[in-house]
Amino acid sequence: IATTSMEPAGFVFHESRCGSTLVANSLMAMDPEANRVYSESPPPVTAAKMISGSDGQDSSAVRLLRDVIYMMGRTNDAREKRLFFKIQSIGTKSIPAFMLAYPKTPWVFIHRDAVQVMMSHLKTKDKTEAVCTRSRSAPPSDLVALVKARDPSAKVKKLTTEDYCAAHLASLCEAAYNAYEDSNGIGRFVDYADLPDALVEDIIPNHFGESMNEESKARILKISGTYSKARTVGRTWKEDSQKKEEAARPEIRAASTKYLLPVWEKLKRLS
Numbered sequence: 001i002a003t004t005s006m007e008p009a010g011f012v013f014h015e016s017r018c019g020s021t022l023v024a025n026s027l028m029a030m031d032p033e034a035n036r037v038y039s040e041s042p043p044p045v046t047a048a049k050m051i052s053g054s055d056g057q058d059s060s061a062v063r064l065l066r067d068v069i070y071m072m073g074r075t076n077d078a079r080e081k082r083l084f085f086k087i088q089s090i091g092t093k094s095i096p097a098f099m100l101a102y103p104k105t106p107w108v109f110i111h112r113d114a115v116q117v118m119m120s121h122l123k124t125k126d127k128t129e130a131v132c133t134r135s136r137s138a139p140p141s142d143l144v145a146l147v148k149a150r151d152p153s154a155k156v157k158k159l160t161t162e163d164y165c166a167a168h169l170a171s172l173c174e175a176a177y178n179a180y181e182d183s184n185g186i187g188r189f190v191d192y193a194d195l196p197d198a199l200v201e202d203i204i205p206n207h208f209g210e211s212m213n214e215e216s217k218a219r220i221l222k223i224s225g226t227y228s229k230a231r232t233v234g235r236t237w238k239e240d241s242q243k244k245e246e247a248a249r250p251e252i253r254a255a256s257t258k259y260l261l262p263v264w265e266k267l268k269r270l271s
Contacts, residue, residue, distance in 0.1 A: 006036065006073040006083040010208045011098055011107040015172050016089035016131050017120035018112035019192040022224060024086040026199050029223040030216045034081040036073075040088045043068045044098075051097035065101045082210065089131065092172045093142070095179035095187070105186065106207050109176040111267050112192035114166075114260040118252050121165055132165035143171045150259055162251045166259035173263040180270070191271040196224040 010027075014020035021039065028037045038044075047065040073083045087098075092109065099107075111117070121132045135143070139156050147154050147167050159167065180187040188207050190198050200217050204210050 003074055003076045005070045006075060006080060008069055008073070008085060008102060008105050009082040009210065010084050011102075011105060012084065012086040012110065013092045013095060013107060013176060014086070014089055014110040015092075015112060015117055015169055018110050018117050019195050020086055020089075020110045022195055023108075023110055023190070023199065024084070025223050026196055026220045027084045027204075029219040030204065030210075030212060031082070032219075033079040035084065036075070036080055036082070037084045037086065038072060039086045041072070041085070042088075043072065044085060045088050045091040045094060048091060048094035048097040048101075051100060052094045062097075062101050065097065069101070089172060092179075093140075093175045095176065096182070099179065099183065099186070103186070106188070106209070107183075107186060108188045108190050108203060108207065109180070109267070110190050110192065110195075111173060111176075111264060111271070114169075114256040114264045115253060116192075117169060118162070118165055118256050118260070121169070122162065122252065130161075130165060132168040133161060135168065136164055140171070142175070143167055146171050146174060146259070150262075160251065160255070162249075162255035163259065166255035170260045170263050173260070173267055177263060177266055189267045189271040191268060194271065196220055 012020055012023050012027075014023075024037050024039045028035055044065065047061070047068045050061040051065060069083075069085075087094075095107065095109075098105070112120075118132075121130045144156050147156050147159065150167075154163075156164075156167075176187075176189070180189065188203065190203060200212070200220055204212060
């Protein structure tokens with residue numbers, strides 16, 4: 001069988017800790033033989049950052065991203081039909097690069113209630129290990145600008161863990177919102193609270209343009225009942241949104257309200 005390369009059928013961007021792994025698992029479960037799903041594989045986002053760094057003017061950087069996707073889409077299995085990518089959360093800031101390379105490929109950005117997503121990030125005892133605080137030693141310029149816009153007197157280096165986490169997540173959401181504004185309909189927002197129904201009823205058939213039979217839908221609903229990041233196979237997934245809301249510390253609520261809530265409410269209205 002001749003080797004061909006599948007074009008990407010969709011990109012999944014996300015805020016992190018917001019159900020994106022569930023989305024990736026669902027796309028795989030939808031049709032295991034026909035769908036190939038890469039989950040946070042480094043090459044695409046590395047190539048996309050090169051485009052972002054050149055302000056989108058370097059055509060060789062665009063070709064590099066397309067070459068990376070081409071190589072990752074190669075197959076000699078006639079059953080494989082669709083190629084999806086779940087990109088690392090920081091890759092949200094490179095959505096314009098992906099749109100430049102693939103102007104017709106639909107993408108989604110998964111987000112979650114501001115307090116709940118912060119609770120998920122800061123649930124570990126060692127907050128320095130939280131994904132949302134990894135850039136503290138060298139805060140990116142867009143995060144610094146966001147903090148100054150929300151509080152002109154704030155010093156980024158002196159932010160509390162909660163404030164920095166909220167600002168980081170807000171910077172991802174702002175990047176997604178700005179990309180959406182320029183997406184000409186290929187970008188969509190998906191609220192964690194609407195999973196998995198939004199996938200089955202809207203995103204997969206209407207946005208990604210992939211038809212599903214009842215068996216495909218049943219497989220997605222089944223996989224949605226298993227915790228997507230569980231290390232133990234078959235561990236039951238439990239909806240924990242209410243528990244996170246009730247357990248949120250005042251510091252998390254305050255940071256969420258100050259930095260994250262304004263942009264999350266914009267995404268919520270568009271979801």
